Amino acid sequence: MVGKAPVGDVDDSGMRVSAPKRYAAGVPAIMSTLKHAGREMGVRRTALTLLKVNQKDGFDCPGCAWPEGDHRSPIGEYCENGAKAVAEEATLRRVTPEFFAAHSVEDLAGRTDFWLGQQGRLTHPMYLAEGASHYAPVGWDEAFGIVAEELAKLGSPDEAAFYTSGRTSNEAAFAYQLFVRAFGTNNLPDCSNMCHESSGSALSETIGVGKGSVSLEDLHKADLILVVGQNPGTNHPRMLSALEKAKRAGAHIVAVNPLPEAGLLRFKNPQKPNGLVGGGTSLTDEFAQIRLNGDLALFRALNRMLLEAEDAAPGTVLDRAFIDEHSHGFEEFADDVRKTDWADVLEATGLPRTQIERIHERVLRSERVVVCWAMGLTQHRNSVPTIREVVNFLLLRGNIGREGAGVCPVRGHSNVQGDRTMGIYEKPSAAFLDALEAEFGFAPPREHGHDVVDAIRAMRDGKVKVFLAVGGNFVGATPDTAATEAALRNTALTVQVSTKLNRSHAVTGRRALILPTLGRTEADVQASGPQFVTVEDSMSAVHASTGRLEPASRELRSEVAIVCGIAEKVLGDRVAVPWAAFRDDYDVIRDRIERVVPGFTDFNRRVRVPGGFVLPHGPRDERRFPTATGKANFTVNALEVLRVPAGRLILQTVRSHDQYNTTIYGLDDRYRGIKAGRRVVFVNPADLAQLGFADGQMVDLVSEWADGERRAPGFRVVAYPTAEGCCAAYFPETNVLVPLDSTAEVSNTPTSKSVVVRLVAAEA
Numbered sequence: 001m002v003g004k005a006p007v008g009d010v011d012d013s014g015m016r017v018s019a020p021k022r023y024a025a026g027v028p029a030i031m032s033t034l035k036h037a038g039r040e041m042g043v044r045r046t047a048l049t050l051l052k053v054n055q056k057d058g059f060d061c062p063g064c065a066w067p068e069g070d071h072r073s074p075i076g077e078y079c080e081n082g083a084k085a086v087a088e089e090a091t092l093r094r095v096t097p098e099f100f101a102a103h104s105v106e107d108l109a110g111r112t113d114f115w116l117g118q119q120g121r122l123t124h125p126m127y128l129a130e131g132a133s134h135y136a137p138v139g140w141d142e143a144f145g146i147v148a149e150e151l152a153k154l155g156s157p158d159e160a161a162f163y164t165s166g167r168t169s170n171e172a173a174f175a176y177q178l179f180v181r182a183f184g185t186n187n188l189p190d191c192s193n194m195c196h197e198s199s200g201s202a203l204s205e206t207i208g209v210g211k212g213s214v215s216l217e218d219l220h221k222a223d224l225i226l227v228v229g230q231n232p233g234t235n236h237p238r239m240l241s242a243l244e245k246a247k248r249a250g251a252h253i254v255a256v257n258p259l260p261e262a263g264l265l266r267f268k269n270p271q272k273p274n275g276l277v278g279g280g281t282s283l284t285d286e287f288a289q290i291r292l293n294g295d296l297a298l299f300r301a302l303n304r305m306l307l308e309a310e311d312a313a314p315g316t317v318l319d320r321a322f323i324d325e326h327s328h329g330f331e332e333f334a335d336d337v338r339k340t341d342w343a344d345v346l347e348a349t350g351l352p353r354t355q356i357e358r359i360h361e362r363v364l365r366s367e368r369v370v371v372c373w374a375m376g377l378t379q380h381r382n383s384v385p386t387i388r389e390v391v392n393f394l395l396l397r398g399n400i401g402r403e404g405a406g407v408c409p410v411r412g413h414s415n416v417q418g419d420r421t422m423g424i425y426e427k428p429s430a431a432f433l434d435a436l437e438a439e440f441g442f443a444p445p446r447e448h449g450h451d452v453v454d455a456i457r458a459m460r461d462g463k464v465k466v467f468l469a470v471g472g473n474f475v476g477a478t479p480d481t482a483a484t485e486a487a488l489r490n491t492a493l494t495v496q497v498s499t500k501l502n503r504s505h506a507v508t509g510r511r512a513l514i515l516p517t518l519g520r521t522e523a524d525v526q527a528s529g530p531q532f533v534t535v536e537d538s539m540s541a542v543h544a545s546t547g548r549l550e551p552a553s554r555e556l557r558s559e560v561a562i563v564c565g566i567a568e569k570v571l572g573d574r575v576a577v578p579w580a581a582f583r584d585d586y587d588v589i590r591d592r593i594e595r596v597v598p599g600f601t602d603f604n605r606r607v608r609v610p611g612g613f614v615l616p617h618g619p620r621d622e623r624r625f626p627t628a629t630g631k632a633n634f635t636v637n638a639l640e641v642l643r644v645p646a647g648r649l650i651l652q653t654v655r656s657h658d659q660y661n662t663t664i665y666g667l668d669d670r671y672r673g674i675k676a677g678r679r680v681v682f683v684n685p686a687d688l689a690q691l692g693f694a695d696g697q698m699v700d701l702v703s704e705w706a707d708g709e710r711r712a713p714g715f716r717v718v719a720y721p722t723a724e725g726c727c728a729a730y731f732p733e734t735n736v737l738v739p740l741d742s743t744a745e746v747s748n749t750p751t752s753k754s755v756v757v758r759l760v761a762a763e764a
């Protein structure tokens, strides 16, 4: 199978490669921000917009889910990439009906996401009729009618799937899942399925809550912070300020990563004068350059050493009181982890034993430990066991539910956590459905629905015939691009509620709709007046977000209005939900959320207090663990070393500095030394020598899986200091290589960070 994702319209003939950077942010970050923002928005709009990001009376930055904190910088609490996300949305370019008249769907399907995103904001609802070559303008009412018509044809509500990306507000998400369940299905796949699902699965089972247990204050007070499988310099730049603060207060930081990411090494805080000059703060005390997928082995080794240290000096290492009172399964776990084989650990991690011992020493010296992680831990076959082992590590010394300690899965999309809280989940709990039933008086479906990977299979097999997405770029973000495209083309109708053009608008069912929507930055005025929406960050803080900019077009509708409009047309008066009242006044939705979702008491009042409020979290607040055993669960997690056949490498697919998932802002990856190109593969020089390839050579990447090979053509080899046996390349270009059936145990997340590949010299 050769990947279908287009390469044609990006000219990377001028690509330049230089040495990776040793620090993140500083002056280059500010320059890059202003250049990008100015190009998209003009100078005045840039100033007005950026000043409102993440301020208490402003809008929530659509960039990421890192919390804002109480002490906001008056010059704007944003980062370079947040600013790019804002500029991307506030751009002055427009994709109008004339644009669609000039570009056929076939033409658009041949463009990259970079090119498509550059065209600007969508302005009108557009309809692709069966057999038509071009989208044509359509009225809102007619568009909703088309959705209703196709849904009415289905043999069962389970023949439709309803995707959500994590920018959707709490209000829109709540209305959306309510509509979908009233329609009669739990087919609610979302971007979480490809993102932190493994964290949610592992944390729910072990501590009873699938969310992080630390606040910003906890990070500031920690003695030791492990940053594992995460590249905050690019993806969560404001986290670097928190790490810098912790560091100044005496914390030590251990980074565990196959790549020496610039942001993990040194940081020059662009929001402080002394961060702009000089060497910046050295953040990492210990950089463990682990092999891909080596983390379960590392944490098992650390856990084994903790048990042995306790044996040597009983009563001094483990938190016995915590283990006895609050945990379950310790003995079984301890028996197993003591058997951890050092030879396996050294092979899996690729780390010197002395370094693991040094990290152990640091753990022993630290009273309060936080472990932070992101996609480097969640997108492997054994991600759930890996994260469970991280929990074991923290439980051993009682590092949960007290100050300065805990689990910190760092979320991606700015409201991905909130969407889940609102019920965007294909496996809703019985308690949630009971609450919906009690409040709205209809019987929601109880059978679990499709997640992302299962939804693709169901479309492929003709079992799902209507696909509707609120946000995101399903074609671009999912694995196995060729398989996903074929699946979507096999449907009767695809509907995309979007701000900007992407490949999901070009790869369609027999009919297709584009429903353009307001972004976070824009004023949302409904019948009762100006509205705000709410979001939840990585640390469970819920707060308001108010857009101020004039909408990109008069035709745009809010996500809430679109969802309610579709619901009215599809459901008529089948259920007693006041869709019109929801649309006219979001307070009405919040009142209903309060009655259905725990933790939202007095929602409308509390969210109007500047800064909002923090949702309750049993383990964090009172060491109450709502698991099956009622305690924090130790677990046994088998260590299987990921071995690849000779001549193969393990590929991880990552983000460059100039992209937001499938939205490509530009073609540079400044910190990794790449300019003006994206089709690169980073390989260790020792591997290159052994495999007989040279820096600068052009290769195809070929992935191997039980069902055959997949190929992504035309990558330039970059000799790079990544861990041996591993390589890295950017997604979405490499999604063609990720087999649909290669997913994580339990969470079913695609294994985007461990794809077995070989390099093949490209034909000249």
Ligand SMILES: Nc1nc2c(c(=O)[nH]1)N[C@H]1C(S)=C(S)[C@@H](COP(=O)(O)OP(=O)(O)OC[C@H]3O[C@@H](n4cnc5c(=O)[nH]c(N)nc54)[C@H](O)[C@@H]3O)O[C@H]1N2
Pocket (backbone or CB within 6 Å): 063, 064, 081, 082, 195, 228, 229, 230, 231, 232, 234, 235, 236, 256, 257, 258, 259, 261, 290, 291, 292, 293, 294, 295, 374, 375, 376, 377, 411, 412, 413, 652, 653, 654, 655, 656, 657, 659, 660, 661, 753
């Ligand atoms: N600017 C910007 N910000 C973003 C995003 C964006 O695209 N652009 N995306 C948002 C989203 S949705 C998300 S989920 C987050 C993603 O944030 P990250 O998880 O930081 O994103 P990735 O680029 O996937 O980087 C994965 C990191 O983990 C490392 N890694 C990979 N495999 C392993 C492993 O096996 N073990 C260890 N220890 N490390 C490993 C990689 O080298 C890399 O540093 O960022 C969010 N914020």
Ligand SMILES: Nc1nc2c(c(=O)[nH]1)N[C@H]1C(S)=C(S)[C@@H](COP(=O)(O)OP(=O)(O)OC[C@H]3O[C@@H](n4cnc5c(=O)[nH]c(N)nc54)[C@H](O)[C@@H]3O)O[C@H]1N2
Pocket (backbone or CB within 6 Å): 164, 165, 166, 167, 168, 191, 192, 194, 195, 196, 375, 379, 412, 413, 470, 471, 472, 473, 474, 476, 477, 478, 479, 497, 498, 499, 500, 501, 502, 517, 518, 519, 520, 559, 653, 654, 655, 660, 661, 662, 663, 731, 732, 734, 735, 738, 752
């Ligand atoms: N190979 C590989 N694949 C991956 C990953 C990886 O690391 N490697 N990471 C995975 C992860 S962590 C994630 S979260 C997914 C992301 O998957 P998605 O969330 O589906 O993808 P995005 O690229 O974030 O979606 C971008 C689109 O969202 C739309 N949009 C932007 N803002 C708004 C808004 O306010 N409202 C609406 N309605 N639409 C809006 C725009 O049209 C834009 O084109 O990708 C996953 N895919």
Ligand SMILES: [Mo]
Pocket (backbone or CB within 6 Å): 191, 194, 195, 196, 411, 412, 413
């Ligand atoms: Mo994500």
